[in-house]
Amino acid sequence: MLRLELDPATRRTLRRATKNRNIRVGGAIVAIFVLMGLLAPFISPYDPTQGNLRDSLLPPCRKYPFGTDFAGRDILSRVIWGARTSLIVSTVSVFIAVIAGVIVGGLSAYVGGWLDEVVTRIMDIMLSFPDILLALFVAAIVGPGLENVIVAVALYNFPQFVRIMRGSALQVKEMEYVEAAKAIGESNASIFVRYLLPNSLAPIVVHATLRTAASILTAAGLSFLGLGVQPPIPEWGQMMSDARTYLVTAPHVWVFPGIALFVTVLGFNLLGDGLNDVLNPRTEV
Amino acid sequence: MLLVVKDLVKHYVSGGFLSKKEVVRAVEGVSFTLDRGETLGLVGESGSGKTTVGKTVLRLVEPTSGRILFEDRDITSIRDMRPLRKEMQIVYQDPMSSMNPRMRIADIVGRPLQIHGLVSSRRERDDRVRELLERVGLSREHLYRYPHEFSGGQRQRIAIARALASEPKFVVLDEPTSALDVSVQAQILRLLKSLQEERGLAYLFISHDLAVVRNISHRVAVMYAGKLVELASVEEIFGEPLHPYTNGLLASVLEPSPEASAPEEVLPGEPPDPRKPPRGCRFHPRCPIADERCREEEPELREIRPGHWVACHKV
Amino acid sequence: MLLKVSDLRVSYRTDEGIVRAVEGVSFTLERRKTLAVVGESGSGKSTLALAIIGLLPRSVEVEGSIRFLDMELTGMKEEEIRKLRGDRITIVFQEPMTALNPVFTVGRFMKDIYLTHREGSEEDALSLAMEWLGKVKVPGPEKVLNSYPHELSGGMRQRVLIAASLMLEPDLVLMDEPTSALDVSVQAQILRLIAELKSQVSASFIFITHNLGVAAAVGDEIAVMYAGKLVELASKRNLFEEPLHPYTKGLMKAVPRIRGGGVEPIPGSVPSLVNPPKGCRFHPRCPIADERCREEEPELREIRPGHWVACHKVG
The missing domain is CATH 3.40.50.300 (P-loop containing nucleotide triphosphate hydrolases)
Structure with a gap:
């Protein structure tokens, strides 16, 4: 039983996390977003792709709480299903970027030498592109579509995680316990996995949350430009793009996906800030 | 002789590309x-x-030149030191920073046993760790705790248990x-003294505290x-010190006594900058x-x- | 009392x-x-x-x-x-580096203490600082007055803090x-x-x-x-x-x-x-x-x- 207990440092962090206001508010928003995405088939009142042309561009009413778009599709249902699309794109792309970034950044820091030099230079080049431009570039080459958006967003997140992991691992590498591990005869691989990785991950957790917010925005931006998720899959950016023609005459068409996007991004950012307060010892008093 | 160190040199070079090269x-x-069973106070x-001497002898820091012989074997240029790590260990000043904060005591103390193939199962490892904990004065129940749940003294006991796990012949303290x-x-x-007597350990005891060194060393x-x-x-260093620096250090030592007062004769100045030592x-x-x-x-x-x-x- | x-x-x-x-x-x-x-x-x-x-x-x-x-x-x-x-009431801490502002010279540091608590000119402040740096026996008080904390050794920094803690009597x-x-x-x-x-x-x-x-x-x-x-x-x-x-x-x-x-x-x-x-x-x-x-x-x-x-x- 004892083996299943969390270590006290983690327990203390958790206790502090539950008291943090940013984490509470951000966490609640993120939880709603995730639940919406997961439960979309069960909670959305209509099929998000099937419209009734007779109900085209209806303002919010009893039948359609958020109104309908030009094709007569229920905007509430499309917002709910849009959450699912954003959830998939952002989490999968961030997950890929984290795994790749942790491995490349960690090895770069631990091995050092020419490997570190080469990795750092490549990351410098990748980071010198404005975020959206890099994603645009990739999307333009591989073409639109859900999988390709994921690849594009993952690629633009990747160098950020490499850099953060490298910085964190460089610090941990200088810790005395790493030398102590060498002194008892640990192999390099074992030092990397048992000592370096577990102690370098805190800033990655914070950054992953913040990058999820940015990724939702980027994915929406790509879709807005027509380079992202393609119809009929509902997506917030694409919904707003569709609303361009009715900007004034039917504002509900873009207002609701806009609010959903804004609140979700805000939620992830609050959560990220809160995690930073809790996990980053420099901000401790 | 268990350990022979000859003309050991360690230079650190910094800068060189854009800044001035400094050695x-x-x-x-x-x-x-x-010797076996001996303590040399440094x-x-x-x-x-x-400290650099201590770490260089263990090749945790690579020597610039010189030779290190362990059990008559030149270990200065051995490529893979890992098998030898079983024989030579280190205990650091700050036990907290020398332990992975995310490892339990069972792993911290048990890793050397696993690395060097001294146990064949987890259960056997845990049994050995329990014995080691008991030997250094801790409770067997501490096995699944984490380092920061202990006091400084208890942590140093854990560090000693880790150093002794693989039954080394030589420990840098x-x-x-x-x-x-x-x-x-x-x-x-x-x-540390009783472990030395029991296991015939050789210690290189590094310290700035003369009184401590006096009490644990055979030679200084x-x-x-x-x-x-x-x-x-140790008798000659403290009884008949010959070097003026040793004399000065001894005069700087403060002992609690009714007659104590601020030291009268003190060494002037401070140790030199190792980048530009005096001629x-x-x-x-x-x-x-x-x-x-x-x-x-x-x-x-x-x-x-x-x-x-x-x-x-x-x- | x-x-x-x-x-x-x-x-x-x-x-x-x-x-x-x-x-x-x-x-x-x-x-x-x-x-x-x-x-x-x-x-x-x-x-x-x-x-x-x-x-x-x-x-x-x-x-x-x-x-x-x-x-x-x-x-x-x-x-x-x-x-x-x-x-x-004044205080001297263990770590002099943290008690001194790294971007101010020793002279500025001591002058500020004087001007915070006394009516007087900058010249008065500096001459008092010089006098006290002499009393704590720093070699070359003039030079120390124009030094930044990182340019001084630990012992010198502590002398500066002692001077600063005593100069207003x-x-x-x-x-x-x-x-x-x-x-x-x-x-x-x-x-x-x-x-x-x-x-x-x-x-x-x-x-x-x-x-x-x-x-x-x-x-x-x-x-x-x-x-x-x-x-x-x-x-x-x-x-x-x-x-x-x-x-x-x-x-x-x-x-x-x-x-x-x-x-x-x-x-x-x-x-x-x-x-x-x-x-x-x-x-x-x-x-x-x-x-x-x-x-x-x-x-x-x-x-x-x-x-x-x-x-x-x-x-």
């Missing part, structure tokens, strides 16, 4: 030997290079009691600015008896009496 | 519970006297100093009375205590482990310097240290603290000739001696201040504790003139 001469030609102030309270320091010194080496200035038995004898700017020769010519470590080595022109 | 501390209690909240860092400490200090406060980690000795000079964070609760000259310092407004701090100087981060030879120099300066100024000193030898070298009176309580208070002679509290006795035996001996451990470790033992806080480690010690907290009593002890088994 820090941390250790400059240090030689000594260590005394010095900050920047004397004593790098200021093992400097971060501890006096009452606990005495506990740890006792423990005094370092100053990267060099050995005196090496002798001649490195101690001459602070030395009360230095003369022209000391300013020009570097003294060699000479055997003045059997077993008593001093590097001073005036002795 | 310069300072009278009565029943001082300091406590603060942490995740683990309320820490009672100082618990009912009382003592008096005469003019031109030095009180050395000795204790191990967690004894509350540094907290005591910070409470006197009003440098504890607001969230820390300070109760009891600190009478200084004719003022009550506990509960004093921040603006008022700020006027005293740096002028009538304060009534009370607090020194919190001022030599603990220094090498032994430099520590000896600083203690020698403090001893000389003490005879030139009219201030009283409270010298906080974990080192019994240092306490003996500087103190007229010695106070021994354990787990937030004052357990023994006596003149240097009485305390070191005939320590009465079992903890003080234990400490004396635990200190390694330069002539050999000592290193007799006190079993156990310092208790948690969140949940200190019932009765006498030392009883779990005490060789002579009995039923009463486990239940009833001993008062600090004057066993003989000027020798105060908090132990049921004494007198």
Whole structure:
């Protein structure tokens, strides 16, 4: 039983996390977003792709709480299903970027030498592109579509995680316990996995949350430009793009996906800030 | 001889590409030997290079030049030191920072057993760790706790248990009691002594505290600015110190007594910058008896009496 | 009477519970006297100093009375205590680097202290700073005046802070482990310097240290603290000739001696201040504790003139 207990440092962090206001508010928003995405088939009142042309561009009413778009599709249902699309794109792309970034950044820091030099230079080049431009570039080459958006967003997140992991691992590498591990005869691989990785991950957790917010925005931006998720899959950016023609005459068409996007991004950012307060010892008093 | 160190040198080079190249001469030609079951105290102030010597001997830091022989085998250029790590261990000053905060005691102390194939199952490992914990004065129940659940003294006991797990012959003790309270320091010194008697361990005991070194060492080496200035038995170092620096250090020691007062004769100045050590004898700017020769010519470590080595022109 | 501390209690909240860092400490200090406060980690000795000079964070609760000259310092407004701090009461910390602003020269640092508390010109300030840098024997006061902290050695920085703490002729100087981060030879120099300066100024000193030898070298009176309580208070002679509290006795035996001996451990470790033992806080480690010690907290009593002890088994 004892083996299943969390270590006290983690327990203390958790206790502090539950008291943090940013984490509470951000966490609640993120939880709603995730639940919406997961439960979309069960909670959305209509099929998000099937419209009734007779109900085209209806303002919010009893039948359609958020109104309908030009094709007569229920905007509430499309917002709910849009959450699912954003959830998939952002989490999968961030997950890929984290795994790749942790491995490349960690090895770069631990091995050092020419490997570190080469990795750092490549990351410098990748980071010198404005975020959206890099994603645009990739999307333009591989073409639109859900999988390709994921690849594009993952690629633009990747160098950020490499850099953060490298910085964190460089610090941990200088810790005395790493030398102590060498002194008892640990192999390099074992030092990397048992000592370096577990102690370098805190800033990655914070950054992953913040990058999820940015990724939702980027994915929406790509879709807005027509380079992202393609119809009929509902997506917030694409919904707003569709609303361009009715900007004034039917504002509900873009207002609701806009609010959903804004609140979700805000939620992830609050959560990220809160995690930073809790996990980053420099901000401790 | 268990350990023979000959002309050990360690230089750190910094800068060189855009900034001016600087060479820090941390250790400059240090030689000594260590017998089985013996404790050599290595005394010095900050920047004397004593810790670098300890880590270089274990090849945790690569020597610039010199030779290290362990059990008559030259280990200076062995590529894979890992099998040898079983035989030579280290205990650090700060036990907290020398332990992975995310590992349980069972893993911290048990890893050496697994790495060197000394146990065949997890259960066997845990049993051995329990025995080790008990031997260093901790409870068997502490197995699944984490380092920060312990006091400083208990943590140092854990660090000692880790160092002893693979049954080494030689342990570098790098200021093992400097971060501890006096009452606990005495506990740890006792423990180290009894473990030495029981297992025939050889210690290289690195410390800035002369009184501590007095109480644990058989022989004492005094370092100053990267060099050995005196090496002798503990009785001779404390009874008849020959080097002016050793004398000055001894005069700086404060003892609690009713007659105590601030030290009368003190060494002037401070240890030199290891990037630009003084010419001649490195101690001459602070030395009360230095003369022209000391300013020009570097003294060699000479055997003045059997077993008593001093590097001073005036002795 | 310069300072009278009565029943001082300091406590603060942490995740683990309320820490009672100082618990009912009382003592008096005469003019031109030095009180050395000795204790191990967690004894509350540094907290005591910070409470006197009003440098504890607001969230820390300070109760009891600190009478200084004719003022009550506990509960004093921040603006008022700020006027005293740096002028009538000064403090020298263990780590001089953190007490000095890295972007200001020594001259600017000392000038600012002067101009904060005195009406006078910059020239007055600088000439006073020069005078005091001379008194603390820094080589080349002029050069030091124009140096940044990082250009000075640890010993020099500590001399600068001592000069700054004395130049406005304060009534009370607090020194919190001022030599603990220094090498032994430099520590000896600083203690020698403090001893000389003490005879030139009219201030009283409270010298906080974990080192019994240092306490003996500087103190007229010695106070021994354990787990937030004052357990023994006596003149240097009485305390070191005939320590009465079992903890003080234990400490004396635990200190390694330069002539050999000592290193007799006190079993156990310092208790948690969140949940200190019932009765006498030392009883779990005490060789002579009995039923009463486990239940009833001993008062600090004057066993003989000027020798105060908090132990049921004494007198």
